Amino acid sequence: MNVTQKTGGILITDCDIDLYKTFDCGQCFRFDSTGEQTFTGVALGRLISIKATEGGFYIDNMSCEEFEKDFVRYFDLNRDYAEIHTALEKAGLHQGALQSGKGIRILRQDPWEALCSFIISQNNNIPRIKKIISSLCVLLGNKIDDGVYSFPTAVQVATAGVEGLAPIKAGFRAKYIIDAAERVADGRLELEKLSNVPLSEAISALCTVKGVGPKVASCVALFGLGHTDAFPIDVWIKRVIDKYYGNSFSPDSFGQYAGIAQQYLFYHERYLSK
DNA sequence: TACCAGGGCCTTT
DNA sequence: AAAGGCCATGGT
Numbered sequence: 167m168n169v170t171q172k173t174g175g176i177l178i179t180d181c182d183i184d185l186y187k188t189f190d191c192g193q194c195f196r197f198d199s200t201g202e203q204t205f206t207g208v209a210l211g212r213l214i215s216i217k218a219t220e221g222g223f224y225i226d227n228m229s230c231e232e233f234e235k236d237f238v239r240y241f242d243l244n245r246d247y248a249e250i251h252t253a254l255e256k257a258g259l260h261q262g263a264l265q266s267g268k269g270i271r272i273l274r275q276d277p278w279e280a281l282c283s284f285i286i287s288q289n290n291n292i293p294r295i296k297k298i299i300s301s302l303c304v305l306l307g308n309k310i311d312d313g314v315y316s317f318p319t320a321v322q323v324a325t326a327g328v329e330g331l332a333p334i335k336a337g338f339r340a341k342y343i344i345d346a347a348e349r350v351a352d353g354r355l356e357l358e359k360l361s362n363v364p365l366s367e368a369i370s371a372l373c374t375v376k377g378v379g380p381k382v383a384s385c386v387a388l389f390g391l392g393h394t395d396a397f398p399i400d401v402w403i404k405r406v407i408d409k410y411y412g413n414s415f416s417p418d419s420f421g422q423y424a425g426i427a428q429q430y431l432f433y434h435e436r437y438l439s440k
Numbered sequence: 441t442a443c444c445a446g447g448g449c450c451t452t453t
Numbered sequence: 454a455a456a457g458g459c460c461a462t463g464g465t
Contacts, residue, residue, distance in 0.1 A: 289462050293449060294460080381461070381462060
């Protein structure tokens with residue numbers, strides 16, 4: 167990977183990332199396609215406009231320093247995905263998933279945003295998940311540009327309370343969101359610390375939140391805490407397991423990169439087959 | 441273990 | 454245009 171300063175932004179070259187797949191594979195809910203190979207959204211409290219180029223991408227209105235500080239990690243650019251591809255192939259991940267997944271990077275999202283987002287995702291479809299999250303940001307986040315709002319902090323959400331969330335129409339999930347917000351706000355749940363404990367321990371801690379079970383906890387571990395061995399099992403992945411691997415399946419066969427295998431399998435099944 | 445919980449997207453009639 | 458299935462689930 168190489169980062170060079172341009173007028174008005176930075177150019178990242180020599181890195182293997184497919185922005186379309188990365189933003190559209192269901193791991194994050196705040197980016198939209200806003201033009202030819204262009205995506206706009208909010209990450210880490212920052213409005214981002216990013217355009218795919220040959221072998222990399224361009225980000226408007228950002229310095230190398232800011233990129234190195236926050237976004238190398240966000241886009242997981244220090245990880246060697248070619249090596250992971252080889253390891254997963256050896257571990258028996260089928261060619262279809264390897265090809266479909268090529269270019270996806272696991273985004274390292276803010277843990278609280280990941281927790282809140284995947285609570286909202288339960289028994290829900292992606293268009294509506296995005297709509298509810300967007301409403302939540304407009305309702306309780308900070309304005310960072312015209313019509314653009316940050317993801318509200320746990321304190322901001324906790325302060326609103328269940329009744330305060332009514333406008334976003336999260337339905338039965340509202341009480342779960344508030345329980346999560348209260349636990350994070352008062353320190354009962356210390357999300358940052360869960361990056362540095364074993365996966366099983368992180369999942370147990372996350373499952374103390376009402377409405378958080380193994381699937382949502384695994385998504386938070388994978389997309390917010392950097393636990394690449396987390397393997398969320400949802401309805402799509404259940405289908406995949408039945409279809410390709412039978413009931414002797416264990417995510418352990420994919421080792422420390424089971425979560426990346428999961429994402430490849432999910433994307434393959436969800437978007438490229440019917 | 442089966443059913444239930446908002447709401448709305450999306451496909452089928 | 455109306456109906457019904459379904460949805461990156463978990464609680465009871």
